[in-house]
Amino acid sequence: MPLQIPHPNIPLHLYRHMLREATYLPPLCRPWITSRIQARFRDCCDTENPNFYIKEAHQKLRYLRSANTGHIERLRHLCFLATGRVGKRRRLLGRAELSTLPATSSAELDEMAKHASEKQRDPDWMDNWSIEKVKAIAFSQSSQQDADWPHRMRKGVDPMRELPTENCFGRPISEKLIRNKLKKHWAAILRQLLPPLPQGEWDQLGVMARGEADSQHYIIPARRPVAMPISQPPSASSEAQTSSWKDFVTAPVRSLERGSSRSMKSLTGDEDKDPRGRGRPTGLRVLNRRKLCRGIYSRIWRASPQLDKNPRSGKWTVTWGGQEHQPLSPPRKKDLQFFQGIDKTGEPVQSVS
Template identity: 80%
Template sequence: MPLQIPHPNTPLHLYRHMLREATYLPLLCRPWIASRIQARFRDCRDEDNSNYYVKEAHQKLRYLRSANTGHVNRMRRLCYLATGRVGKRRRLLARAELSSLPASSSAELDIKAKLASEKQREFDWMDNWSIEKVQAIAFSQSAQQSTNWPHIMRKGVDPLRTLPTENSFGRPISEKLIRNKLKKHWAAIFKQLLPPLPRGEWDQLAAMASGEADPQHYEIPARRPVARPVRQSPSASSEARTPSWEDFVTRPVRSLERGSSRSMKSLTSDEDEDPRGHGRPTGIRVLSQRKLRRGIYDNIWRASPLMDKNPRSGKWQVTWGGQERQPIQRPRKKDLQFFQGIGKTGVPIQSEIVT
């Protein structure tokens, strides 16, 4: 059933409601979501157009309530935000893991400036990134990606194959135009790139996906009882949501009943006027340990790479979660009876003799 919780009216009340909803999230995404709520309210506290941010916060509160109700896709999206697969932490991880190392001495800085002057160009944003790392993880993501990942890498990753070498007149392209096309190419790659995770976080996520982590990672905090207003009657909130005859005259019926539909019921918490109702909300599941491990944590681990440098070749190696599969175990003696009369090719032995 949808959560029958009074919606906050003031910004401070809204802030407290969002922090309260963050406490019901799994341990994987709880700290990051709570910190983002605090940071966003502090950044927008002195803004002139506060109504826009208050409206956005109301939408995010409905999103949090729907995820805590058991909406798997929205809960997975929150975990994507916390692990850096989407959102702000994705950009922070890319800057920390894929940026080029700064010059360790003034001599090395002079060498970089000399190389740039020989190529007759100035420093740009591409000089701050390790293109070798970006290219390695982009090639690996294009070959390893699945359809349920938050970002899908395009096929044309290699700039040598996608960028032209001649113009329409058959003449070679200038160095400045090549550099600008490279910027556009790598900017499109960055929009689809999934940055690598640190070793400790990647190992912790692997343990959570395999079910070997601490039990606290699979527990959903119990929801505390909802406070009832003292002066407001229980039917006042339901009467405020009841449409009037003017709404039925000026608005389409589908827009009036949209909030009580199965797809929107977990967001709006609206009930149907028909006592039979439209049924349970879509996408709602019981977030058990099995559902968290196989439906959320395993998907996040598969979309999380780990980068290591080969000490011999010096090239970057990318390892994705779930790549290393355990070998298929041999059947036990009591299970061999199901394979009696079957050859190694999977065909019955008698039919092999006849043919």
Template identity: 45%
Template structure:
């Protein structure tokens, strides 16, 4: 269960609590989480209305505590953000690997500049429209994005991905609803809208070194340091008027506060008992005082190397493409290990006598007679 300790109100104290929870994450997500927490607190240091940022920090602290307590879905989301499958790093990877390469020399730059300036030599379209200025589509490698989106759509049938692309990537129609031809500006706007929806669900490629590291984790070939999660340190006992019962063996703490009868007199019971629900216990950290309570929280399990490999690292590797340039095309490789059937024990080999690896009876076996 998460630590049942009071959330601090001071921003600096809250900052220390979040950093401490980030130290219990797996090695795959720990460096990214620490850097992201520091950057977010530095950005909000001189905010005009800090109460909103403090409220969000409390939410993220509960999220981290639930993930460290064993909530697999929340831990998977943190690992997705750390590897660039979700969040800000996904946009950074897309900007690094899916943008148009700059011209190699001045001659190539001179050839590309007129094509980006105006679509027609007079500088205006038929009908006296304005000049067609370059759009944000000119800075993206659209053929590469289309190839990656098509490959991701094929991968969706084999693995569960955090994002799914749309079914079609065809160019917008050349006619409108009245049967009239669409002008260059209208076609550009439709194309921008199409690729904007593709960018919202596209999984960008990862660097080769990171992809190989995910492969070793998913296949169980990484070193022992990649699987070790630090054990939770014991919580210091409170010296205030409240009584804190700490368990040094499990690292959990329970704070006994005076019974607040006013909230029970002014707030509906369904609102007060909402944190005690089994689906919300992982976030609230509430404990049942009565053995006939709601019961254990839902979705928690112990993090062991086998569960990390199957529930976290394998799914992250399956959602990570590796793009290799091959002449004028791209070779896109997705992660994902083929499931292997375990070998039978020696005492069970008698059930497989006379049968080949595909389950067919061999002609020379007594069962074929």
């Protein structure tokens, strides 16, 4: 079983184990996860006390092995990280796709300079963001979001309904206070916003979600055989994993048997010591083409917006993946008997007399 691979104690060997596990991931998230492993190792390799990062790396290694074993929720989370629905790439995409566009002509540059001179305040971080884009995606996300999306948009998106018009004394609030409340409002919106994907990546994700991509996007690489140490006999590793009587005296039984529970088996790889056991681990699925398309790729595509600007009105329109009509899949051969006498539209076939 792949999860029975021992965890190395040397940081360089741990780094190689994580890179090896990344090669078994689907092609959608494999490049990003590999780059993040390499970047994190370079950032932490020169630290004076690396024990904290080594412990974190062991946890991430267990997470990768559980995802490769077939835990669909953890594998979907890795794909969310790679496509920018959560994590660092989400912040990078938001900064790249939702920032204020530079002036394309002298007239736009003069207009931007005029608006900057009219402002009676110091520049802040909101000046670098296109609030029109953020508002368009936020309104659309609040109406289109599903329960399985990684982020849920708040209901109150319009700042005009959220901000007060006067203080407790019945007087109008100052411009500085309005600006501070606006920054707080849009900061909360940005924490829940799903940024748009680049056009090419969005189109490719749609092709993969519909099952029209190349077969290489739906093939999980086979795990290579595990190298066994020559000097250590097989019985030594099994004896090291068994708990001694001192553990049962000094620790509760629930903490000792927590690793062999059904919810933790895919992370720890522990086996049932009792032959009756607790059963198979929960959350594991067979990662075939159907499961990747419907369980991962289509859900990510539905949570990925695309922004387009109307050249006449200048307004931004938001398009979410999977909004077009999805045709019904053809029935299987053994189910064709239930569809005899019905055409493709579902209407009865009229017999010609």
